[in-house]
Amino acid sequence: MSENNENWLEVSDESGIEVEDIVRFDHDNKTYCIYKLEDGYYATDGLCTHETVHLEDGLVIDDEIECPMHQGIFKIKTGEAISPPACVDLKTYPVKVDNGKIFISIS
Amino acid sequence: MSSSKKISILGAGQAAAYAASEIRKHDKASRITIFSEENYLPYERPPLSKDNITGKKNFEELSFFSNDFYNTNNIQIENQAVEKVDFEKKILITNDSKSQTYDSLLIATGSKNKKLNFGENNKDINNGILYLRNIDDSKKIKKAIQTHNRFAIVGGGFIGLEIASSIAQLGKIAHVIEMGSQLMGRVIPQKIASLVLDYHEKNGNSIFLNSNILSIKKTNNEYQIDLNNNNQINVDFIIAGIGSIANVDLFENTSLKLDNGIVIDEFCRTSVEDVFAAGDVANFFHPFYGTQMRLESYQHAQNHGIAAAKNILGLNSPYIEIPWMWSDQFDLNLQLVGICNDFDQEIQRGDMLEEGIIYFFLKNKKIIGACGIGIAGKVGRDIRLAGKISESNIEIKIEELKNTEIKLNKLLKK
Numbered sequence: 001m002s003e004n005n006e007n008w009l010e011v012s013d014e015s016g017i018e019v020e021d022i023v024r025f026d027h028d029n030k031t032y033c034i035y036k037l038e039d040g041y042y043a044t045d046g047l048c049t050h051e052t053v054h055l056e057d058g059l060v061i062d063d064e065i066e067c068p069m070h071q072g073i074f075k076i077k078t079g080e081a082i083s084p085p086a087c088v089d090l091k092t093y094p095v096k097v098d099n100g101k102i103f104i105s106i107s
Numbered sequence: 108m109s110s111s112k113k114i115s116i117l118g119a120g121q122a123a124a125y126a127a128s129e130i131r132k133h134d135k136a137s138r139i140t141i142f143s144e145e146n147y148l149p150y151e152r153p154p155l156s157k158d159n160i161t162g163k164k165n166f167e168e169l170s171f172f173s174n175d176f177y178n179t180n181n182i183q184i185e186n187q188a189v190e191k192v193d194f195e196k197k198i199l200i201t202n203d204s205k206s207q208t209y210d211s212l213l214i215a216t217g218s219k220n221k222k223l224n225f226g227e228n229n230k231d232i233n234n235g236i237l238y239l240r241n242i243d244d245s246k247k248i249k250k251a252i253q254t255h256n257r258f259a260i261v262g263g264g265f266i267g268l269e270i271a272s273s274i275a276q277l278g279k280i281a282h283v284i285e286m287g288s289q290l291m292g293r294v295i296p297q298k299i300a301s302l303v304l305d306y307h308e309k310n311g312n313s314i315f316l317n318s319n320i321l322s323i324k325k326t327n328n329e330y331q332i333d334l335n336n337n338n339q340i341n342v343d344f345i346i347a348g349i350g351s352i353a354n355v356d357l358f359e360n361t362s363l364k365l366d367n368g369i370v371i372d373e374f375c376r377t378s379v380e381d382v383f384a385a386g387d388v389a390n391f392f393h394p395f396y397g398t399q400m401r402l403e404s405y406q407h408a409q410n411h412g413i414a415a416a417k418n419i420l421g422l423n424s425p426y427i428e429i430p431w432m433w434s435d436q437f438d439l440n441l442q443l444v445g446i447c448n449d450f451d452q453e454i455q456r457g458d459m460l461e462e463g464i465i466y467f468f469l470k471n472k473k474i475i476g477a478c479g480i481g482i483a484g485k486v487g488r489d490i491r492l493a494g495k496i497s498e499s500n501i502e503i504k505i506e507e508l509k510n511t512e513i514k515l516n517k518l519l520k521k
Binding site: 053 | 151406486487
């Protein structure tokens, strides 16, 4: 299951997850969001960088995530904050699918 | 594009800052000057009633853009109040009696607080009332809360309630005095207003509805306030949030058309050629609703400023955004989208704050507005989708709206 030195953690089964859905993943006192987009899965930190709100409740439109509280917008693939009040980028993490299961690498 | 077009911006709030930034994105050559009356770079206001008071955020963190940004983008900020505008000669006269010409003018002077007046005999009471508009006001309120315990909040609107929430979070007490039969005016559904009232009371504040101040006495360092329903409260400070009016004093008796603010069309154009307006000060025509309106919200100030910039540059960009605003009180997030009056049906979705509760306002089976409340981010997505559904003008099946098992983005895709 390991590739090179990346530490892949199992998030969940793929089944039931639709495009524009968000899956919350908590690990080791940190939290993440995994997004299913048209062209695959992506992951970012789970909390908005503007205020402590979980992006799992946010709105995905194309490849952007809008924070549900104040509508700050981030690019999912790069984590870039593109619309205020969000101005600090999100960290992103590699995601892969293996045998119908989703994995995130948070090394 | 003229290489030395002079664009002057009157006002230095959010609409002004975003207008300047947007102009520079499209046009590297024009000269941009912002006329500011405050000694701060343009900054955001929402934290002034919340995180700045509770100490979660510093006053230094509020600027939209840094000094570097304005320098790098050649946006001049003049710390001068403008005393007069000569629309015919296209001249601004600043309070140091200097004249500055402009080619295009954007008026973004915002709104100002309505003030309480307890009469000529109560001048020192009048002068002691605290209001919230800017950083200096917020600092005064913060200091008062640090050193005192009891506060009267006159006005049960968003500002008054957000301050009351901050007061309670700091372990002090706010007594909210509201003349209406519910909090937050007629726009918020009664049921949501009641939930908010319960939350405030659960957190130690007291709310007086249908209440007016009959008399007020200041003795030593205390105010004794008598309300119309035999209630009496004693407080250390009075903070008022009783609404705002457009900041248009400078334009009275000029050729600029005024009516609840500066009257403009969907391209931000005023009645005077080459003069535009945006943000709180503007009473603009909204093509989607077919009516004039004036909005006071973060998103509107920002996006209206951006639209004005495009129109100043001749890019013909009608402003057709669906209105949206939020209010945070305690851990509750309340959001409003669209227009929430003139509806023929009201539909509820969800019934627990932990999952979010939303009321949709429909007219002819189409969503025209929605109001939701929930813990943290629970209503944001659906409110945002309500706005998109409203924009797309599609008819809705009531049962699908009510059913929380059905995701709202499915309704959009039909």
